[in-house]
Amino acid sequence: MATKTPSKPRKAAAAAAKAPTKASAARTAADPYRLPRNVLPIKYDITLIPYLDTFTFRGEESVLVDVREATADVVLNVAEVTINKAEVTFSNSVRMTAKVTYDEQAERATLAFSQPLPRGEATLRLEFTGTLNDQLRGFYRSSYTATDGSRKWLASTQFEATDARRAFPCWDEPSIKATFEITLGVPAGMTAVSNMPVASMAPADEGRTAYRFESSPRMSTYLVVLIVGDLACVEATADNGTLMRVWTTRGKEHQGRFALDNAVRLLRYMNDYFGIKYPLPKMDHIAIPDFAAGAMENWGAITYRETALLFDEANSAVSARQRILSVVAHEMAHMWFGDLVTMEWWDDLWLNESFASWFGDKAVDHLYPDWDVWTQFVASDTASGLGLDGLRNSHPILQPVKDPAEIRELFDAISYSKGGAVLRMLEDWVGADTFRDGLRAYMSAFAYANARGADLWSAVQVATEASGSSKPVSAMMDGWVKQMGFPVVSLSAKGAVTQTRFLYDNVTGGAPEKTKWMVPIRVMGGGIPAGEPQINQARIEHRLVGPQAWTKLNAGQTGFYRVNYSTEDWLRLRDAVRGMLLPAIDRLGLQDDAYALMKAGYLDATTLLALIEAYTAERDATVWGDLSANIHGLEALLIDAPYHEHYELFARGIFARIANAVGWDPKPNERDMDAILRSIAISNHGGYGDPGTIEEARRRFAGYLHDRASLRPDLRGLTYALVARNGDQRTYDTLWALQKEATLQEEKMRLLGSMAQTRDRELLSDLLKRSLGPEVRSQDTPSVITAVAGNRHGRDLAWEFVKENWAELDRRYGRGGFSIMRLVGITGGFTSLERAKEVEAFFKAHPAPSAARTIQQSLERIRLNAKWVEKNTKSIGEWLANKGA
Numbered sequence: 001m002a003t004k005t006p007s008k009p010r011k012a013a014a015a016a017a018k019a020p021t022k023a024s025a026a027r028t029a030a031d032p033y034r035l036p037r038n039v040l041p042i043k044y045d046i047t048l049i050p051y052l053d054t055f056t057f058r059g060e061e062s063v064l065v066d067v068r069e070a071t072a073d074v075v076l077n078v079a080e081v082t083i084n085k086a087e088v089t090f091s092n093s094v095r096m097t098a099k100v101t102y103d104e105q106a107e108r109a110t111l112a113f114s115q116p117l118p119r120g121e122a123t124l125r126l127e128f129t130g131t132l133n134d135q136l137r138g139f140y141r142s143s144y145t146a147t148d149g150s151r152k153w154l155a156s157t158q159f160e161a162t163d164a165r166r167a168f169p170c171w172d173e174p175s176i177k178a179t180f181e182i183t184l185g186v187p188a189g190m191t192a193v194s195n196m197p198v199a200s201m202a203p204a205d206e207g208r209t210a211y212r213f214e215s216s217p218r219m220s221t222y223l224v225v226l227i228v229g230d231l232a233c234v235e236a237t238a239d240n241g242t243l244m245r246v247w248t249t250r251g252k253e254h255q256g257r258f259a260l261d262n263a264v265r266l267l268r269y270m271n272d273y274f275g276i277k278y279p280l281p282k283m284d285h286i287a288i289p290d291f292a293a294g295a296m297e298n299w300g301a302i303t304y305r306e307t308a309l310l311f312d313e314a315n316s317a318v319s320a321r322q323r324i325l326s327v328v329a330h331e332m333a334h335m336w337f338g339d340l341v342t343m344e345w346w347d348d349l350w351l352n353e354s355f356a357s358w359f360g361d362k363a364v365d366h367l368y369p370d371w372d373v374w375t376q377f378v379a380s381d382t383a384s385g386l387g388l389d390g391l392r393n394s395h396p397i398l399q400p401v402k403d404p405a406e407i408r409e410l411f412d413a414i415s416y417s418k419g420g421a422v423l424r425m426l427e428d429w430v431g432a433d434t435f436r437d438g439l440r441a442y443m444s445a446f447a448y449a450n451a452r453g454a455d456l457w458s459a460v461q462v463a464t465e466a467s468g469s470s471k472p473v474s475a476m477m478d479g480w481v482k483q484m485g486f487p488v489v490s491l492s493a494k495g496a497v498t499q500t501r502f503l504y505d506n507v508t509g510g511a512p513e514k515t516k517w518m519v520p521i522r523v524m525g526g527g528i529p530a531g532e533p534q535i536n537q538a539r540i541e542h543r544l545v546g547p548q549a550w551t552k553l554n555a556g557q558t559g560f561y562r563v564n565y566s567t568e569d570w571l572r573l574r575d576a577v578r579g580m581l582l583p584a585i586d587r588l589g590l591q592d593d594a595y596a597l598m599k600a601g602y603l604d605a606t607t608l609l610a611l612i613e614a615y616t617a618e619r620d621a622t623v624w625g626d627l628s629a630n631i632h633g634l635e636a637l638l639i640d641a642p643y644h645e646h647y648e649l650f651a652r653g654i655f656a657r658i659a660n661a662v663g664w665d666p667k668p669n670e671r672d673m674d675a676i677l678r679s680i681a682i683s684n685h686g687g688y689g690d691p692g693t694i695e696e697a698r699r700r701f702a703g704y705l706h707d708r709a710s711l712r713p714d715l716r717g718l719t720y721a722l723v724a725r726n727g728d729q730r731t732y733d734t735l736w737a738l739q740k741e742a743t744l745q746e747e748k749m750r751l752l753g754s755m756a757q758t759r760d761r762e763l764l765s766d767l768l769k770r771s772l773g774p775e776v777r778s779q780d781t782p783s784v785i786t787a788v789a790g791n792r793h794g795r796d797l798a799w800e801f802v803k804e805n806w807a808e809l810d811r812r813y814g815r816g817g818f819s820i821m822r823l824v825g826i827t828g829g830f831t832s833l834e835r836a837k838e839v840e841a842f843f844k845a846h847p848a849p850s851a852a853r854t855i856q857q858s859l860e861r862i863r864l865n866a867k868w869v870e871k872n873t874k875s876i877g878e879w880l881a882n883k884g885a
Helices: 009-018 022-030 253-274 318-334 346-367 373-389 404-409 413-430 432-446 453-466 473-482 504-508 567-578 584-599 605-613 621-637 644-662 672-687 691-706 713-725 729-741 745-755 761-771 778-789 795-804 806-813 818-829 833-845 849-883
Strands: 039-051 056-067 071-077 081-089 095-103 108-117 120-131 138-145 151-158 179-186 191-194 198-203 209-213 226-229 231-237 243-249 282-288 301-305 341-343 449-451 487-491 497-501 523-525 551-553 562-565
Touching (some): 151 282, 179 191, 179 226, 191 209, 231 253, 253 282, 253 346, 253 432, 282 318, 301 318, 318 672, 318 713, 341 432, 346 373, 346 413, 373 413, 373 584, 373 621, 404 849, 413 432, 487 551, 504 849, 551 567, 562 567, 562 584, 567 605, 584 605, 605 644, 605 849, 621 644, 621 672, 621 849, 691 713, 729 761, 745 778, 761 778, 761 795, 778 795, 778 806, 778 818, 795 806, 795 818, 806 818
Parallel strands (some): 039 179, 243 282, 282 301, 487 562
Antiparallel strands (some): 039 056, 056 120, 081 095, 081 120, 191 226, 198 209, 231 243, 523 551
16 A cells, blocks of 8 residues: 655545545455445434334434445445335435345345446435344443342444444445434433534434434544433533543442543643644543443543443542553543544554554553553553464464454454554654654544554654654564564573574474564663663673673563573573662563563573562562462463472462561552552462461451441452452352442452352352353453453363353354453463363364454464473472472
8 A cells, every 4th residue: 555654644634535545446356345435425314213122223324425436236234234225316306216135244235226326426315123232242232220229221332343234234344434423212211422412402203302413523434332321421621622521320420530530631641642632522431331342432432341431439449540541541542543543444453452552551651650551561561462472373463354253353462462562662762752743743644534554654754754863664663563473582691682583382392483573672781771772783792790790681671572591691680680670660571571481491490480589579569460470370380280289389488578568458658559569469478378368368358248348449359359269158159249239340340250269169160150140241251251260270160161151152252352252262271282172173163253363372372381381390390399389
């Protein structure tokens, strides 16, 4: 595709808006899942009427279309919607009726007219009906318990990636933008929310009110949103006069105040950073009781899970504040990156999600610098991307896709996390101001239109030239975006620097790959601060002597790669960690690299264990969080080892010092991160069997049963989990009673997660069975199953449960992306080749198209785990024996 530079902004955008590119047209002609471009929409006028008693809807739409080539057939997207009437009218009042045929596989309908439609504008009129489904996609239903105890329903939508076609016939591709005028027929006692403000309200048939919304800007179909229910809101006026609101089911609106206040602050920062004011008159944030993902960036009306938006001062943990801000900032970033400027096709999905992952955290860091967000970014996004991209069954960031199943597979750690980490690396290399200038030019050039990754690199390239430090941005980013994987950079004892592709199957003894990247390397050493990143340094010169004779690559963890060292350098870095000589972000990165290198066979497992011992003086919450995840990850590989109890004793010792230091009760003037550190330290110390911690958890839980105010929200999750892990049927029943009593979804999830920690297999089986029933929301069932699978006593039970209930799980989540991939992914924890054969046979008989790649990744993980166990079990046992663990 031709690259457009920032020097021709509005003209280039206008051309992109009016005509498909040659590349786009070529793909359309060759791809049965792409719509023809001979008829395109200009403006949709849609009326939808949901029936919450029968879970159906009916609708009609008038679409102003541009007939670019004379044709007798109009092809558009439809799925699970029946078109009852189709006709077209022209300016001369001539009217033609169409015969409708469906291609269910391609999710398309063809409107066949008796004679060709002439070139020019025409109005297509359709009447249709559909179902308010229970699958959390398209136009769907959601139930909840109202404040008076009654069961109520609302209707909501989730259209990304290809599900607008389940609500109304449309050209359901991101590059086919149009304007939308929406009217919703709302039952008495309810209200409606859509992308734009309400233009008018008028009485309608059946005792309803017709909510008509203002016309939208040009936008993609997947960004349209329709919500009807008994809702209430809190609101404020934000920067540039924007109306900011948080909507909830009636009675919960006060829980939206935290998100509202911070959304106002975020908008001010984003307006300033982008240099383009948010263009819509309002921005709504809506908490939906049932929601498949975390949130969805519908332009002007963002939808969320309740746990990602609502905060209860009396019952929410500190960590909930961070989650809410992370998700809200991510979705608000999409208002520019994704909504204002949209990817041309789904192979560039990462342009939306990677940017939101990176910039959302950048915005939160601006508001809450004491949260040390970039260290958390490395622990979450960078680590997630590296963890998936080390497999042979990964995929490039820029991944060609065609059908809806392939598109849904793209919503993974590569598109979100690797892409975000690569953008952070690029910003660090070119400079923050230069990167911002490039982004501003890019968005100005492609506002209300579509773009590809190459357009962004071109804009940043021009910005580097304008800053006087021209850098080969496109050449560098092509390697990171178009190639699968990433390098492991090795530093020899003599200072030589080399790179090769990092692969987990190195543990099997496979030959190294010669793929190369342009790697920005930033170096720090004992007594020497980090310098500027340099591309592909071949040698590191500054080698010191004495107690500070250590050198660390990837200083600040801005690079997307692993680093390995000589034996001598690992020992020096271990001493630097013990002496707290490295910044927290580098202490985190060092042990995370060591863990990955150990799993891939580049580093002895005993070297990692010795490094872990150096962290007992650590005081950073995020470092402890990542370290604990790796300690648990290693334990998962040793579940069947005869010395598993010795490993637990070793792990308990690692957490003892920090758990005793933070204690159960907060100290004066504590920060949010101190509360999070307490939760990590105590939960792990008790989780690995410390008797005193377990007894204290029981004591506090007993007190909580008599006085709900006696247990702080930050301590509830760990307390519930410890009593469940060490409890019996009575404890389990008590936790279920608390779960039913709770009205805050965050609290319900804490309790469900804690019950998954029990060691009683009968109780775990009961929990799995109930996860598919009315006591657990459909959106939360996958979380319960994966939590049980993460319990060493429940891993096999969870897999058997998935197999036995596959028909229902596939019906609910099979076309939803996230959930089905999570369920399939639980198999990746197995450690035997026999299990690999079993998993492969099951999914051969029960295909999951939206998780086909995840299945292959799980099989690869199982085989790698088996090989790792074969190679490392003995040496770890000997090391633990020598330590007396």
